[in-house]
Amino acid sequence: MSDVVGTARVKRGMAEMLKGGVIMDVVNAEQAKIAQDAGACAVMALERVPADIRAQGGVARMSDPDMIEKIKAAVTIPVMAKARIGHFVEARILESLGVDYIDESEVLTPADYENHIDKWDFKVPFVCGATNLGEALRRINEGAAMIRSKGEAGTGDVSNAMMHMRKIGGEIRRLSSMREDELYVAAKELQAPFALVKEVAETGKLPVVLFTAGGIATPADAALMMQMGADGVFIGSGIFKSGDPATRAAACVKATTFFEDAKVLADVSRGLGDAMVGINVADLPAPHRLAERGW
């Protein structure tokens, strides 16, 4: 048989199918159903949303396999789950559970402060966070099949997501304007492999799908990120920490599709109830900023 599983094309292709969609954090089967009914293109199964991880402190780890199995049984859309940075055994466990994507995530406490997981070695695809182009390309070099800008998870403050999208987009545009003989130094400065730097310079985009995450709490936030060039959005605490999750979830889905239509955005922004309370990133002490985990 000529069949091969787990190729880069199959892993990256899976992310292509998620584009234009919203991936929602859920902590149980009931929330997963609400997300699917609202039009989510996937769910992220985890035990605590980032806002609670932040509030409760302590070490945050991979979720209980029982919880992941229950969520898988409850929905037909793809189910993602998070492993700690560098924790390749958590990743193996998640792969054996048949999750559709693993998020090697800074929202959990890192297991390795030097190395990320060798993601080429897995059949299941990985998404990784990045705050800039060099970080994104290092993750892709390790086998990430999808990138999300990190933002600052669990805050409801979209400013860091904005900063990271501007940074990644700006660095891509800068590469596109360079002469080919300048790309060697650019690769050195970005601390990224030359081949990937050259590919980005030529195509004007990342070689994998780019979503946005971290602080998106309203339909307007989702549309803002889409207008900044995101292929789709992750919404973590923003939905199930709000007053009316089902309505807000559906509104964010509509806003992500019709991100350029201010009339639709106005319509879906009405009567959503309370947004998550949120924390200004500027008020967070530096050691509590999750985006600084990963390198």
Place this chain on the structure above:
Amino acid sequence: MKIGVLALQGDFREHIEAVKASGHAGLSVRRPEELEEVDALILPGGESTAIALLAQTFQIFQPIRDRIASGMPVYGSCAGMILLADRIIYGVQDQATFGGIDMTVRRNAFGRQVDSFESDLKFNGEPLRAVFIRAPWVEEVGEKVVVLSEVDLGDGVRRPVAVRQGSLLATSFHPELTGDLRVHRYFFDQVCAGAIK
């Protein structure tokens, strides 16, 4: 020809690029008035539940059904195949489809993402490298349906993964991800050419 691509969710950009690379005008379609502008429609890969829900919310669901009923050529890949099926297995409760092809399609038939694969198969008699992502297969077809590709599941069990009924074409796999334009060209040259005056 003006070829619309339903752009509610999924990999519609790749389909628009394939349309343009084949020498036709590729337009994204999100609204009923945009649908009226096009000669034919492509339903992209993505999440069929999300696409159907958005189509209903933004009042383009029934207009697409009406155009299908009046003979507009439509091609659906993966989620698009599900949306063209008259009957689906392993849908969410009451999951609606545009329908049009007399077939039963099983969602996520090959398994989860870890089971997604690439394979060599024949499309309309020609060898083709096909990419399957959480893909559906066709469980059974009515007599008007022509099977263009099948996969071999072993033990003599085969399942259709590309089918045509009149002006409707559906594939389980994603030609838009491979840069191979033959399936798109088949749609434009064989399916649309006969159906569009």
